[in-house]
Amino acid sequence: MKKKQSKLVTVLIPVKNGERFIGEALSSVLQQTHVNLEILVIDDNSEDETLQIVSSFEDERVTVLLNPGNGLVDALNFGITEAKGDYIARMDADDICKINRIERQVCSLEANPEVGCVTSDAYLIDEAGNKIGSIVNRKATSHSILQYLLFNGPGKPLVHPSAMFRQELLKAIPYREFSYAEDRDLWLRILANSEIRVLNEKLLLYRINSGGVSHQRVDSQLLSSTMTAVNYCLVESEKVDFYEKRCGVFKEISRIVSLELEEVSRGLNVWKKFRSALSKRQLVLAFSIYLKAKVCRIACFTPTSRRLRQKSILDRALLHCRQLEKSKFYFSDHALKKIYRE
Incomplete structure (x- = not known):
C-alpha cells in the first residue's frame, strides 16, 4: 500500500x-x-x-x-x-x-x-x-x-x-x-x-x-497597536475597512490618537479637548470605541491596588463615553458587545 x-x-x-x-x-x-x-x-x-x-x-x-x-x-x-x-x-x-x-x-x-x-x-x-x-x-x-x-x-x-x-x-x-x-x-x-x-x-x-522593534520603536508601535484595534472595531460596526477604503479618515483618526495618546489613556479631559475635532460621524464612532477599549483595559487588566486609585479616572471615562452616545452623532458599539459589559 x-x-x-x-x-x-x-x-x-x-x-x-x-x-x-x-x-x-x-x-x-x-x-x-x-x-x-x-x-x-x-x-x-x-x-x-x-x-x-x-x-x-x-x-x-x-x-x-x-x-x-x-x-x-x-x-x-x-x-x-x-x-x-x-x-x-x-x-x-x-x-x-x-x-x-x-x-x-x-x-x-x-x-x-x-x-x-x-x-x-x-x-x-x-x-x-x-x-x-x-x-x-x-x-x-x-x-x-x-x-x-x-x-x-x-x-x-x-x-x-x-x-x-x-x-x-x-x-x-x-x-x-x-x-x-x-x-x-x-x-x-x-x-x-x-x-x-x-x-x-x-x-x-x-x-x-x-x-529589535520593541527596544527602538516603542512609541510608534504603541500608536500602531492602538490603530489596529480601532480599525478592527470600525470593520465590525461599519462593515468597512477604513485602513483600505477610507484611508483619509483613518489617517485623521490616527493623527488625533497620536497627539493625545497619553492623555486619552488616562481618560482625562477627553470630551472638552475633542469636541471640536470630532466633527465627523466616523471619528466619533472610532474614538468612542477606542475610549471604551481603554476603559475596559483599566477595569480588567489593572491590579486591584492600582484600580482603586484609578476609580475616578474610570468613572470619568465612562461618563465621556455616555456623552458621546447622547450627542447628535449616531453611535454603535456593536463591535464590543461580545467582549465589553458596561
Whole structure:
C-alpha cells in the first residue's frame, strides 16, 4: 500500500543583514522531523554575507528569493505569493526551531479544521543563545487573544515567528503596512474569519536583541497597536475597512490618537479637548470605541491596588463615553458587545 504523502509546508524566512544568526536558524529548520518542506529565504537587500551563508546550504528544499520591494511586509507578501505549501510557517532569521515544531503544528491544524492559524509558546534567548525567560499563554483562546489585542498596548499575546497558517487563509489576507504592528493587524483580521490556537509547548527559541522593534520603536508601535484595534472595531460596526477604503479618515483618526495618546489613556479631559475635532460621524464612532477599549483595559487588566486609585479616572471615562452616545452623532458599539459589559 502506497504511503500517504505528508503535507507540504512552506517556511518563510525574511532576512536583512542577518549573517550572525541565519545559519543557525536555517539549520534548525532543515533538521525538522517533518521533512516535506519548502524553505523560502527572502532577502531584503542585505549588505553583509547573508546570501553567501544561505547559498552554502546544499539542500534542494532551500530557495533564495530577492525582495522586489522594500521592507519586511513586502518580503513576507512576496514569499506568500511564491509559496506552494498546504501550510505556511513563519520564522525569523535569528530564531531557532525545536526539532519537532513543524510536525506538532501540522498535526494541530490537521486535527482542528476550524483553526486557521496555530502558534506556540517560546523560550526567550539572548544574543549569545542563553535562555533568559519564556513566553507562555496558558489556556489561551481566540476570545482571550482578541481581548488582549484590543485592550492592551504592545506586547506578545502571540509569538509571531512561531505561527503556522493555512495557505488559503494567508493568501486571502496577506500582511499590510501597519508600522511595527503588522502582526497585530494580521491576528485581528484572522480572528474575524477564523480561530487561532496556541500550543502550550515551547517550540521556538525567540531571540531578544538590542536592535529589535520593541527596544527602538516603542512609541510608534504603541500608536500602531492602538490603530489596529480601532480599525478592527470600525470593520465590525461599519462593515468597512477604513485602513483600505477610507484611508483619509483613518489617517485623521490616527493623527488625533497620536497627539493625545497619553492623555486619552488616562481618560482625562477627553470630551472638552475633542469636541471640536470630532466633527465627523466616523471619528466619533472610532474614538468612542477606542475610549471604551481603554476603559475596559483599566477595569480588567489593572491590579486591584492600582484600580482603586484609578476609580475616578474610570468613572470619568465612562461618563465621556455616555456623552458621546447622547450627542447628535449616531453611535454603535456593536463591535464590543461580545467582549465589553458596561
